[in-house]
Amino acid sequence: MVNQEDRIIIRTENVNFYYGEFQALTDVSMAFETNRVTALIGPSGCGKSTLLRLLNRMNDLIDGCRVEGRILFEGRNIYEPDVDPVEVRRRIGMVFQKPNPFPKSIFNNITYGPRLAGVSGKADLEALVERSLRQAVLWDEVKDILGQSAMMLSGGQQQRLCIARALAMKPDILLMDEPTSALDPISTAKIEELIEELKKTYTIIIVTHNMQQAARVSDFTGFFYLGKMIEFNVTEKIFTKPDMKQTEDYITGRFG
Template sequence: MQILNSGIRKTDKMENNLNPNFACETNDSGNSYCEVQVEGLNFYYGSKQALFDVNIEVKEKGVAALIGPSGCGKSTFLRVLNRMNDLIPGTRLEGRINVHGEDIYDPSTDVVELRKKVGMVFQQPNPFPKSIYENVAYGPRIHGLKNREKLDQIVEESLKGGALWDEVKDRLHDPALALSGGQQQRLCIARALAVQPRILLMDEPTSAIDPIATQRIEDLVRELCQEYTIIIVTHNMQQAARISDFTGFFLQGEMVEWGETSQIFTKPQDQRTEDYITGRFG
């Protein structure tokens, strides 16, 4: 299990033949606590069903990638995990989703607390039209932090965490929208880190930025996964192969296959996965 925290590339993990579906409970190294458990998830937009009986367990730390063709439900699934789908009227959900051991769709769940714990980075970089500093300080501020020194410290740590500090430390009070697209996305990551989440959801975070910026974000994801559980949606299979420890393949609202990335990309169990991976459709 230590491979999840070590950042070792997938080729090193090839021999490891643990079954990811049931690995959560049966470990003895202590750091593979099951972070997200999804059981029998069905999700509906109005009368249209978008997700069909999804079951997965995501372990603490490491990167889980969700792949699949457009409209397959991978983004919908991601937004189930921090209840962003609540914003869409007429959605309905069945099943049980535990995050860090708690049922997040229980009526007693505090959505604010959930979203503090489960941060999100969007497809389009979406910094606020405020300064770089204010963007990062926003989260801690709305959760009640007023102490200036503490805020300064969190802003610095978060920007370092987002691998942006060196580029912006001399212009923290410049408008965030003056940054490049890739920098804006790293700012959004730093902004999400500032509320000290445990899980980071990323919804195609590199699809709107250039290849060099993408490379930086990928490196950053590998660094961050040593401290955070990262679930990333990507339409880019190579990206999933490069940065994830586990991969789930979605097709038409169904999770066809879920397993270690190395296994999914080399020995897929399902014919549809193999067809997708080898580029026969998608």
């Protein structure tokens, strides 16, 4: 067992997932530790992003898809009929590949979700904006231009704004789907630094095509291939002496 049982916040149990007839995930069982960064790696189409989206029921939005098995978040299956997917997504936030700020002010980007969730009162919202932007290490850069459109920020700043927006909902887990693939190296380094900081407060699960990034930021790494989880291990082990030949072939670039 790679994980410490008492530290697990979310786990999948024998998960199969189908897009119509196509089976995208086969019998995936893995566990994620709290306050740790877990990276999911593997070639395109291996199912890593599908798994990530299953963890906060984002795949519900796709027609004709079907989940088997259980995903237990704090011991409860999030696919039970009486579970509210909106509540799941509040507690398990997501940041996407391309920065997607709302065409609103920086301030309103952050407060949009909390307002819908019932937070009102100027002071509360202001405190929330500052806290979220500080956590996303964006506060110093935008504190004087909070009323301006988020669209004028650079790509790296927009992505950190999206992270701040996710943090404003005070989630437990942050899912990141290739969060730096559209960013330059400096912005990428800032996000990676941020991930290091955020894991003190949040559990982070990140999908990345950049293996050095997985090596740099994560504590655990899962390698996926053709919809199966081939190996799940401590990141250092994966990148120095993985147990499985397929993992070794992939991370050394001997694949396909």
